[in-house]
Amino acid sequence: MAGLTVLVDHIATLRETMQSPRPDPAAAALLADIGGADGIGVYLREDRRYVQEKDVRLLRQSIHSRLVLYMSASPEMVGFALDVRPERVVLMPPIDEEDQGDNGMTVRTYDKNLLEVVDTLQSNGISVGITVAPAPEQIKAVHQVHANWVQIFSGRLGASKSPASQGQEWDKIVDAVKMAHRLRLHIAVGGGLDYRLIKLFSGLSEIDEFSLGRSIIAKAVLVGMERAVRDMVALIRSL
Template identity: 40%
Template structure:
């Protein structure tokens, strides 16, 4: 993916890094992972000239797109989408009128322009206008991870679970793990199904975050996946072992959260939590380095108050409580015992000011018991959602899980 940026506006220099990040996120969300585009940020004077010369219209406009997929030579470079020109002057006026920042309005115009490059055209017909508007709103909602301004109705995000300053509880969040989308892909050595596309679908269905585990043996998620997921996910959680190699990757891509997990080469999936009570200088060093780079760190631990306290001592800002023993309990009595262990650990972690996440083995049959633990901020769920998605689609699978978590 290549994004070329030129900012020729003399007074409104928007950060090129921000523009490039947003452009890549938009292209990923639209499935154009190998695309090339050029973005020109200019003023009303220059865009007025382009508007007159190429469109026969007088005066400034907010955005003009010049698609390269039209005409006789489109097959020469199929990944070259074209150019988007945006007037920062007009964007600033429209932002002020709407009561939003110029950066937010610029992103809306960039989405609009890129959609034109991909063949969407709101001027062809009323149905084309509705299709383009819906697609734009879906992409903007994905980018913002929130509601945004809307002309047409789109699915609203539900309130999330955390404790506010008054101690009242809100509903828990859902982070969807896309590892096993990659497992299916790697089984055949092809380039599909794409975990990034699955992440986009999950977020459009209401997921609050995306999780991926980059393992040392690269059995499912690959390095390129985590780069693209970071660009696409409005909240990206990287699971990894505490190794120098993984530290470098995390520092480079800067996920919203790193969850440190144990790894064994022969395990099918992560078995048990980190035992922080044993001396693990590597874990402490990794936490220190990541926190020093401004990256939040969570510890994947068994439901044990001593492990929770050690996580805080080491410097973690969050814990993810391993729920596997609860999910695999062979009898109601043992399941209740394991639920009580998770509850106690969550209460201790919450009382210490740690963010409390939970995951491993949770499915549509076990999640509702976990929702009675109000200290849990977020559930991390992958295998059961991906399994259901194989039968009913990712959108339905995520929505069904959200209904169980949120009780409606």
């Protein structure tokens, strides 16, 4: 049965937009814990625009579920991860790359620098995932740089404007999941998924985890964080 990591980035975005100490990502994370989340995810950008280092440190101290830190593979961020020690790091493209947020990283086979980053984190007890598009060559490359996890970006599924284009994106995700499973990678899927789209994944048992943020935070505005997380957990368990 797949787990759920709840991303609390948008709580920090709201806080910084309001220029207020609240809402607090750590408080939202604790409610997500109570609601049954298996992990809490947070994206620390290099420009610290929304999530701050103090947020990550407070999450490390306060949550009961695992901490998943989304970050670039820069030396600065690797050093921070080694200091904070999340259970998992998920590598993302730097924010100045054109494709960041669209597809994930472009991983090159046997990339020496990426191999070193993965090895450094793993040698210090931190599991490593990499976010990539649902493309065969990217799944293979994640395997070849020895990452533990692949996070398959699903954002184009929700952004599809027609049933035909959505079907094409769905087929890409299914193929990517099947390939990652054959390569014995742990598999997470995330990006643009909501309470409707998650139902499409019924029967795709190879997935180990879903990573969701925006849709849960949006529902939490109406029903509260704990309830929003419980509802998503129930949907995932029914797949």
